[in-house]
Amino acid sequence: MARAATTSDVFNAIAEPQRRDILALLRAGERPVNDLARTLGMTQPGASKHLRVLREVGLVQVREAGKQRLYGLDARGLRPVHEWVGGFERFWNESFDRLDSYVQDLKQTRQED
Amino acid sequence: MARAATTSDVFNAIAEPQRRDILALLRAGERPVNDLARTLGMTQPGASKHLRVLREVGLVQVREAGKQRLYGLDARGLRPVHEWVGGFERFWNESFDRLDSYVQDLKQTRQED
DNA sequence: TTGACGTATGCCGATATGGGAATACGATCG
DNA sequence: CGATCGTATTCCCATATCGGCATACGTCAA
Numbered sequence: 494m495a496r497a498a499t500t501s502d503v504f505n506a507i508a509e510p511q512r513r514d515i516l517a518l519l520r521a522g523e524r525p526v527n528d529l530a531r532t533l534g535m536t537q538p539g540a541s542k543h544l545r546v547l548r549e550v551g552l553v554q555v556r557e558a559g560k561q562r563l564y565g566l567d568a569r570g571l572r573p574v575h576e577w578v579g580g581f582e583r584f585w586n587e588s589f590d591r592l593d594s595y596v597q598d599l600k601q602t603r604q605e606d
Numbered sequence: 607m608a609r610a611a612t613t614s615d616v617f618n619a620i621a622e623p624q625r626r627d628i629l630a631l632l633r634a635g636e637r638p639v640n641d642l643a644r645t646l647g648m649t650q651p652g653a654s655k656h657l658r659v660l661r662e663v664g665l666v667q668v669r670e671a672g673k674q675r676l677y678g679l680d681a682r683g684l685r686p687v688h689e690w691v692g693g694f695e696r697f698w699n700e701s702f703d704r705l706d707s708y709v710q711d712l713k714q715t716r717q718e719d
Numbered sequence: 720t721t722g723a724c725g726t727a728t729g730c731c732g733a734t735a736t737g738g739g740a741a742t743a744c745g746a747t748c749g
Numbered sequence: 750c751g752a753t754c755g756t757a758t759t760c761c762c763a764t765a766t767c768g769g770c771a772t773a774c775g776t777c778a779a
Contacts, residue, residue, distance in 0.1 A: 510617075526757090562755080568700075578620075581633070655767080672725090
């Protein structure tokens, strides 16, 4: 039941570093599998497997080109992620401040001991 | 070796829906574990385990308060995620267009058959 | 100290994952 | 058709994960 209910959603897909690498690489344009694999230093089956996951969540799109299959980026699925994370934007600096004051409190307390 | 080299990074931490729920909830302020667990409908050990993961990647911060432990949000770790995903912002609409024209091509081709 | 409460940890089972190797599939070319 | 190239799939192993349950730990109160 590992990572239950998460399997095959976008958050899960981008949780794997190699898949993030693939996506980043595809920003430069479509690429056949072997090319991807070689560029990123993974085996062909390895690349195929990761591409499958990315395909299943819709982050990637395939196009047949002779013997080859050109994988291209379809970044639309990343938008919800961006929005979800963006919902915390307000707290980035605030957390900073809160932690700072927290540390201040600790110092204070320590001095009082 | 599941999710190799990913374990305990922020992307992995937010890949789990319940952990995202916890983070979202903590935007409203600090909360003790039992409270979190009850609110989100998970068991206490379950909540503790997820909180541990969040703690280990630094998305959450603990403060002792008597018998209780108050967990608070530290969203700073989400910033890199936001930036990484933001690197694809340009492609959201572009992908749209490309897919559209791709679909057009398919229709065209089909008509020519 | 004992007991109660809040929380963390340990152990277990079921499942899923990533990696490697072998192989099957599909298309092109001779 | 047969051979070859590019890719997907399958099988197996090691490992990690989540969930549930029991239990240990720490703090406070009586």
